[in-house]
Amino acid sequence: MSNLIQSAFFSRPRIMAVLNVTPDSFFDGGRLYGSSASGLDLDAVLMKVEALLEDGADIIDVGGESTRPGAAPVSEEEEHERVLPVVRAIVERFSVPVSVDTSTASVMAAAAQEGAALINDVRALQRPGAMAAAVESALPVCLMHMQGQPSSMQEAPVYEDVVSEVLAWFDKRIELCVNQGLKKQNIILDPGIGFGKLDEHNLALLKATDQFVAKGHPVLIGVSRKSLLGRLLGRELDQRLAGSLALAYDALSRGATILRVHDVAETADIRAIYEFLR
Ligand code: 9MG
Numbered sequence: 001m002s003n004l005i006q007s008a009f010f011s012r013p014r015i016m017a018v019l020n021v022t023p024d025s026f027f028d029g030g031r032l033y034g035s036s037a038s039g040l041d042l043d044a045v046l047m048k049v050e051a052l053l054e055d056g057a058d059i060i061d062v063g064g065e066s067t068r069p070g071a072a073p074v075s076e077e078e079e080h081e082r083v084l085p086v087v088r089a090i091v092e093r094f095s096v097p098v099s100v101d102t103s104t105a106s107v108m109a110a111a112a113q114e115g116a117a118l119i120n121d122v123r124a125l126q127r128p129g130a131m132a133a134a135v136e137s138a139l140p141v142c143l144m145h146m147q148g149q150p151s152s153m154q155e156a157p158v159y160e161d162v163v164s165e166v167l168a169w170f171d172k173r174i175e176l177c178v179n180q181g182l183k184k185q186n187i188i189l190d191p192g193i194g195f196g197k198l199d200e201h202n203l204a205l206l207k208a209t210d211q212f213v214a215k216g217h218p219v220l221i222g223v224s225r226k227s228l229l230g231r232l233l234g235r236e237l238d239q240r241l242a243g244s245l246a247l248a249y250d251a252l253s254r255g256a257t258i259l260r261v262h263d264v265a266e267t268a269d270i271r272a273i274y275e276f277l278r
Pocket residue numbers: 063067101120121122142144190192193220221222223260
C-alpha cells in the first residue's frame with residue numbers, strides 16, 4: 001500500500017475508516033484522549049490505526065471537527081493541533097492513504113504537506129480559501145452535499161425533489177471546481193447522508209446512488225451508525241451495526257466505491273461477500 005492514491009485505487013470498493021480526533025465524537029467519543037490534562041494520546045491513535053488496518057481499512061479519515069447535528073464549531077488553531085500531529089504520525093508509521101476530514105483551507109494545505117492523500121470536505125470547498133488550497137494540493141477531493149451548517153442543518157431541511165436538486169448541485173459544483181483547476185478525475189461525490197436531510201430525503205438519495213455513480217466519479221457513502229438508523233429501526237448508537245451493514249451493502253450494489261465506516265472488520269466482510277457475488 002502507498003500513502004498516495006493511484007488512479008486505479010477506486011476500481012474496487014474501498015473502506016474509509018473513521019478516525020475522529022475530537023473529544024466529543026458521536027460514536028467513539030474521546031476514546032483516544034487520555035486523562036483530560038494530557039490531551040490526545042498519540043500512542044493510542046497509532047494502536048487504533050494498526051487495528052483498523054488489520055481489520056481491512058484502505059483509507060484512514062482523520063477529523064478534528066465534529067460535524068454531527070448541533071455540533072459546536074472548532075477554532076482553526078484547535079483543528080490544526082488535533083489533526084496535523086495525527087496525520088504526520090500515521091504517514092511516518094504506516095503506508096496507508098490518509099484522508100483529512102476538514103473544511104479549513106489552512107488545515108488542507110498543512111495536511112497535504114504532511115503527506116495526506118485525500119481531502120474529505122463536508123462543505124465541498126465552500127469555505128474561504130478551501131478551493132485554492134485543494135487545487136494547490138493536487139489531491140483527490142471528496143465533495144459532500146450538505147444543506148445548511150452542522151449547528152442547524154437538521155432543523156428544517158427543505159427540498160422539492162431531493163435527488164434532482166442534489167444531482168444538479170453536483171453538476172454546478174463539479175463545473176466550478178474544474179474551472180478553478182481541480183482535475184475532474186480527482187473529484188469524489190458524496191450525497192451527504194444525514195447532512196440537512198430528513199429520513200425521506202436520505203432514503204431517496206440512497207436509492208438514487210446509481211444516478212450519482214453515473215456522473216462518472218467515485219461515490220462515497222457514509223451511513224455508519226447514523227441517527228437515520230436510530231429512527232428507522234428504533235436502535236441506540238451501539239445497536240446500529242446490522243443496519244449500517246445493510247445500507248453499506250446496498251450502496252455497494254448500487255455502485256458506490258467508498259464506504260466511510262466505524263466498523264471496519266464487519267464492513268470488510270460484507271465487501272468480501274459483495275465481491276464474491278459480483
Ligand atoms: C465527516 N463525515 C461525517 N459523515 C460523513 C459522510 O457521510 N460523508 C463524508 N464524506 N464525510 C463525513
